[in-house]
Amino acid sequence: MEEPIGYLVFSFGEAIGVNPMALELAIIMIGALFLGLGFHRQNYQKSRYLAALGWIFMGLYFYLQSEYYVEISDPVLVLMTASALPGSIALAIWEIKNEKTPEALQWLRGCFTWAVVPYFVIFSVPYLNMALIQLTAESTELMLEFCGLGNYHIGEMMVARDGTPDVPVSEWDGNKLILTESLAKEGFYVQFFDSDGRVIVQFIMACSGLQSMIIFVGAIGALSSVSWKRRARGLLIALPTIYVLNMFRNAGIVWLTEVYPNWSLMGIEMFDFTHSYAAKVISLFAMFLMAIALFDLLPELHRHIMKILNPIFDVAERITGTSKSS
Numbered sequence: 001m002e003e004p005i006g007y008l009v010f011s012f013g014e015a016i017g018v019n020p021m022a023l024e025l026a027i028i029m030i031g032a033l034f035l036g037l038g039f040h041r042q043n044y045q046k047s048r049y050l051a052a053l054g055w056i057f058m059g060l061y062f063y064l065q066s067e068y069y070v071e072i073s074d075p076v077l078v079l080m081t082a083s084a085l086p087g088s089i090a091l092a093i094w095e096i097k098n099e100k101t102p103e104a105l106q107w108l109r110g111c112f113t114w115a116v117v118p119y120f121v122i123f124s125v126p127y128l129n130m131a132l133i134q135l136t137a138e139s140t141e142l143m144l145e146f147c148g149l150g151n152y153h154i155g156e157m158m159v160a161r162d163g164t165p166d167v168p169v170s171e172w173d174g175n176k177l178i179l180t181e182s183l184a185k186e187g188f189y190v191q192f193f194d195s196d197g198r199v200i201v202q203f204i205m206a207c208s209g210l211q212s213m214i215i216f217v218g219a220i221g222a223l224s225s226v227s228w229k230r231r232a233r234g235l236l237i238a239l240p241t242i243y244v245l246n247m248f249r250n251a252g253i254v255w256l257t258e259v260y261p262n263w264s265l266m267g268i269e270m271f272d273f274t275h276s277y278a279a280k281v282i283s284l285f286a287m288f289l290m291a292i293a294l295f296d297l298l299p300e301l302h303r304h305i306m307k308i309l310n311p312i313f314d315v316a317e318r319i320t321g322t323s324k325s326s
Helices: 004-015 020-040 047-064 066-071 075-082 084-097 103-124 126-146 210-221 228-259 270-297 299-325
Strands: 158-161 183-193 199-203
Touching: 004 020, 004 047, 020 047, 020 103, 047 066, 047 075, 047 084, 047 103, 066 075, 075 084, 075 270, 084 103, 103 126, 103 210, 103 299, 126 183, 126 199, 126 228, 199 228, 210 228, 210 270, 228 270, 270 299
Parallel strands: none
Antiparallel strands: 158 183, 183 199
């Protein structure tokens, strides 16, 4: 049975003649626009209603991605994307109930706005998208070669088109300045070969670590009460560290996938285990440690995060208290 919300959204897009990728981009950018207006026009009396709409569009976009992560068996991202819509509805209700927007909620508006906008600018400009993928692949190759873990080479940049065979970028007649056609979920990619010419993995934009970096860009950039010098120091700590850690992550996935091609655990092969389970857990833990390190430099960031999490803690306490009493 097809997931009903996604079916309704994409049926609407088909009815108005908009392809799925363009529709998803429209949803996320409309969400960012409303949240941006709520963040930058905080004194506007109706800003909370703009922000509430922004949260719903934002949550809907991430929710629509869950089907893809189900297909590739990525349980961490399935959980995160599937919970985005109910979470965004809760934030929308919180927005509407507060005539005076709490400072932490105001920060969260800006956090999402300034994470989403640069990410999707890079995604929507093929030249930037491909440059980031190429840089990621070459950095991983350099790391593996430096560590003496084998001889690898990078294939030609490819385009995964929706409903038609993949082609090299050199044969693609699409617009390279702005993405105007619907691509498959992989989008642009390069294959990574071992010394025998076997494909080990393929690198896509999601392999770049940009998602992790952009979270910190949004979180730190939205601290409007903090001087730009302190925010710049925070970004100079976070971004290069994430980039280097991502190089190690990618190199580890490539090496383990090549060295243990027949390894499996409960039917999960090495690539899926390292990519969808081990690397996700390690990455989330690394981001947690990074946030703790930044809290000393930017205590305002810690204060906002704790205030946003307070309602969740309150609900958990009520559930725990109820279960104890019963």
